[in-house]
Amino acid sequence: MYGDPSTIRKILTESGDTWAVVGLSSNRSRAAYGVAEVLRRFGKRVVPVHPKAETVHGEQGYAALSDIPFEVDVVDVFVNSDLAGAVADEAVGIGAKAVWFQLGVIDEGAYDRTRAAGLDMVMDHCPAIELPRLG
Numbered sequence: 001m002y003g004d005p006s007t008i009r010k011i012l013t014e015s016g017d018t019w020a021v022v023g024l025s026s027n028r029s030r031a032a033y034g035v036a037e038v039l040r041r042f043g044k045r046v047v048p049v050h051p052k053a054e055t056v057h058g059e060q061g062y063a064a065l066s067d068i069p070f071e072v073d074v075v076d077v078f079v080n081s082d083l084a085g086a087v088a089d090e091a092v093g094i095g096a097k098a099v100w101f102q103l104g105v106i107d108e109g110a111y112d113r114t115r116a117a118g119l120d121m122v123m124d125h126c127p128a129i130e131l132p133r134l135g
Contacts, residue, residue: 002101002111002121002124003125003130008122009134011074012127012130013134016071018071018073018074019047019072019074020068020074020075020076020091021048021076022087023077023079024036024048024061024078025054031102032078032102035076035078035126035128037057038128038131042131045059047059047061049068050063051063053067064090065093065096068094072094074097074099075098076102077099077100077105081104081105084101084105084107088107088111088113089113089114092119099120100127101123101124101125102125103124105123106123
Protein backbone atom coordinates (compact mmCIF):
# COMPACT_ATOMS: atom_id res chain seq x y z
CA MET A 1 0.00 0.00 0.00
CA TYR A 2 2.83 2.43 0.77
CA GLY A 3 5.24 1.10 -1.79
CA ASP A 4 3.88 0.62 -5.25
CA PRO A 5 6.35 -1.11 -7.57
CA SER A 6 6.83 1.93 -9.80
CA THR A 7 7.77 4.20 -6.88
CA ILE A 8 10.09 1.55 -5.44
CA ARG A 9 11.82 1.16 -8.82
CA LYS A 10 12.07 4.93 -9.31
CA ILE A 11 13.67 5.52 -5.90
CA LEU A 12 16.11 2.64 -6.34
CA THR A 13 17.13 3.40 -9.93
CA GLU A 14 16.43 7.07 -10.70
CA SER A 15 16.45 9.14 -7.51
CA GLY A 16 20.22 9.24 -7.05
CA ASP A 17 22.92 7.27 -5.33
CA THR A 18 23.55 9.23 -2.11
CA TRP A 19 21.52 7.67 0.68
CA ALA A 20 21.47 9.02 4.23
CA VAL A 21 20.62 6.14 6.55
CA VAL A 22 19.11 7.55 9.73
CA GLY A 23 19.80 5.23 12.64
CA LEU A 24 22.95 3.70 11.12
CA SER A 25 25.72 3.11 13.66
CA SER A 26 28.73 0.82 13.83
CA ASN A 27 26.66 -1.81 15.67
CA ARG A 28 26.91 -4.79 13.30
CA SER A 29 23.97 -6.57 14.93
CA ARG A 30 21.49 -3.85 13.92
CA ALA A 31 19.45 -4.20 10.74
CA ALA A 32 20.60 -0.80 9.47
CA TYR A 33 24.19 -2.05 9.31
CA GLY A 34 23.33 -4.98 7.05
CA VAL A 35 21.00 -2.95 4.84
CA ALA A 36 23.73 -0.33 4.42
CA GLU A 37 26.07 -3.09 3.22
CA VAL A 38 23.54 -4.16 0.60
CA LEU A 39 23.00 -0.57 -0.54
CA ARG A 40 26.75 -0.16 -0.95
CA ARG A 41 26.98 -3.40 -2.94
CA PHE A 42 24.41 -1.96 -5.33
CA GLY A 43 26.46 1.21 -5.84
CA LYS A 44 24.89 3.57 -3.33
CA ARG A 45 26.90 5.97 -1.20
CA VAL A 46 25.67 5.39 2.33
CA VAL A 47 25.94 8.28 4.79
CA PRO A 48 25.35 7.34 8.45
CA VAL A 49 23.07 9.61 10.48
CA HIS A 50 23.10 8.82 14.18
CA PRO A 51 23.52 10.88 17.37
CA LYS A 52 27.01 9.34 17.80
CA ALA A 53 28.02 10.53 14.29
CA GLU A 54 30.18 7.43 13.88
CA THR A 55 32.08 6.54 10.73
CA VAL A 56 30.46 3.41 9.26
CA HIS A 57 31.60 1.45 6.21
CA GLY A 58 34.30 4.10 5.77
CA GLU A 59 31.81 6.96 5.46
CA GLN A 60 31.81 9.90 7.89
CA GLY A 61 28.71 9.96 10.07
CA TYR A 62 26.60 12.97 11.02
CA ALA A 63 24.40 13.62 14.03
CA ALA A 64 21.54 15.03 11.94
CA LEU A 65 20.50 15.28 8.31
CA SER A 66 20.99 19.03 8.46
CA ASP A 67 24.67 18.48 9.34
CA ILE A 68 25.45 16.75 6.03
CA PRO A 69 27.41 19.26 3.90
CA PHE A 70 26.38 17.84 0.51
CA GLU A 71 23.20 16.83 -1.29
CA VAL A 72 21.35 13.74 -0.16
CA ASP A 73 19.13 11.98 -2.67
CA VAL A 74 17.27 9.47 -0.49
CA VAL A 75 16.72 9.39 3.27
CA ASP A 76 16.36 5.82 4.58
CA VAL A 77 14.78 5.80 8.03
CA PHE A 78 15.60 3.21 10.73
CA VAL A 79 13.98 4.85 13.74
CA ASN A 80 10.80 4.11 15.68
CA SER A 81 7.59 5.13 13.97
CA ASP A 82 6.93 7.82 16.60
CA LEU A 83 10.20 9.55 15.61
CA ALA A 84 10.03 8.93 11.87
CA GLY A 85 7.73 11.83 11.00
CA ALA A 86 10.24 14.40 12.21
CA VAL A 87 12.93 12.72 10.12
CA ALA A 88 10.69 12.84 7.03
CA ASP A 89 10.06 16.53 7.64
CA GLU A 90 13.80 17.11 7.94
CA ALA A 91 14.34 15.21 4.67
CA VAL A 92 11.93 17.61 2.97
CA GLY A 93 13.81 20.52 4.55
CA ILE A 94 17.21 19.44 3.21
CA GLY A 95 15.87 18.94 -0.31
CA ALA A 96 16.03 15.15 -0.54
CA LYS A 97 14.26 13.59 -3.52
CA ALA A 98 12.80 10.63 -1.67
CA VAL A 99 12.17 9.13 1.76
CA TRP A 100 12.19 5.43 2.57
CA PHE A 101 10.72 4.14 5.83
CA GLN A 102 12.01 0.67 6.69
CA LEU A 103 9.94 -2.41 7.52
CA GLY A 104 7.73 -1.68 10.50
CA VAL A 105 8.24 2.10 10.31
CA ILE A 106 4.81 3.57 9.65
CA ASP A 107 3.53 7.14 9.97
CA GLU A 108 0.64 7.87 7.63
CA GLY A 109 0.72 11.60 8.39
CA ALA A 110 4.41 11.78 7.48
CA TYR A 111 3.70 9.84 4.30
CA ASP A 112 1.00 12.32 3.29
CA ARG A 113 3.13 15.39 4.16
CA THR A 114 6.17 14.06 2.34
CA ARG A 115 4.22 13.20 -0.80
CA ALA A 116 2.46 16.59 -0.67
CA ALA A 117 5.90 18.24 -0.58
CA GLY A 118 6.70 16.52 -3.89
CA LEU A 119 8.99 13.75 -2.67
CA ASP A 120 8.64 10.11 -3.55
CA MET A 121 8.11 7.92 -0.52
CA VAL A 122 7.99 4.26 0.38
CA MET A 123 6.93 3.06 3.79
CA ASP A 124 7.15 -0.33 5.53
CA HIS A 125 9.53 -1.82 2.91
CA CYS A 126 13.24 -2.63 2.81
CA PRO A 127 15.54 -1.62 -0.06
CA ALA A 128 17.79 -4.61 0.66
CA ILE A 129 14.83 -6.84 -0.21
CA GLU A 130 13.65 -4.74 -3.15
CA LEU A 131 17.01 -4.12 -4.91
CA PRO A 132 17.64 -7.77 -5.84
CA ARG A 133 14.09 -8.01 -7.20
CA LEU A 134 14.78 -5.36 -9.84
CA GLY A 135 16.63 -7.90 -11.94
